[in-house]
Amino acid sequence: MINEKFFSASDRASILVEALPYIQEFHGKTVVIKYGGNAMVNDELKASVMQDVALMKFVGINVVIVHGGGPEITGFLKKIGKESSFVSGLRVTDEETVEVAEMVLDGKINSEIVTLLNRRGLRAVGLSGKDADLIRAEKKLATVYDGGEKTKVDIGYVGKAKQVNIQIVEDLIAKGYVPVIAPIGVGEDGESYNINADYVAADIAGALKAEKLLLLTDTEGVYKSFEDKSSFISTLKAHEAREFIKGGIISGGMIPKVEACLRAIDAGTKKAHIIDGRLAHSIILELFTDSGIGTEVE
Secondary structure (H helix, E strand, O other), X not given: OOOHHHOOHHHHHHHHHHHHHHHHHHOOOEEEEEEOHHHHOOHHHHHHHHHHHHHHHHOOOEEEEEEOOHXXXXXXXXXXXXXXXXXXXXXXXXXXXXXXXXXXHHHHHHHHHHHHHHOOOOOEEEEEOOHHHOEXXXXXXXXXXXXOEEEEEXXXXXXXXXXXXXXXXXXXXXXXXXXXXXXXXXXXXXXXXXEOHHHHHHHHHHHHOOOEEEEEEOOOOEEOOOOOXXXXXXXXXXXXXXXXXXXXXXXXOHHHHHHHHHHHHHOOOOEEEEEEOOOOOHHHHHHHOOOOOOEEEO
């Protein structure tokens, strides 16, 4: 955490002046935040995210939060003696696992986020993708790349949005609420699908034609080679991103994050960013400073 005693009154005034044009630019606009990773389990980081969201809301930005919960799902599964496995960054999800995921995401994490925001003077409302038929889902097959070739793998009750009925979110925004969305969708027969929160955030951002999509992660952003810190990519073109995924440069858990950025931009979101949620106030640093942080996908 930054020690505020080392900042003079002039320093603080300069910070506010730097933020002013961004506050003006984003006033009345919609920003979708995918909240996940370490920022959800570390209490100090959790508090900083809630403070950032409160600041955004009070300067006139419409905020929508889509949250993950992978570590908590994994932890609960361990408690009942069930190990987790992943394919291309997506959790293999049988019937028992999707029941656990829905319980943890909708019943525990969602309500906690809503409570934390309400305590900061906001009016937050929790939603599942099943509420008001928000996310109509269908099965998603995982894509596995091998030597440039791709194959599809069935990993169970893992879904993707077939249709997003955004009206309920728009109504809440219009009335000054902060929608907080758990990434569970409903299938044609009423079955639940666990949907990667990055993809849900992308679909929500695209449907809202959001100004920005911010994905909080546990890394600084995208690297050409993660072992080489000098290979960090601050701006990633869409065609480069697709080539990097196909070539295996972008792999594992970073695949759904970059694909989510591409999906959001293709659907009408202006900009998408992968930022380090382990850094306190990373959202504010991205939105309201000249340098910004993380990787911008365009």
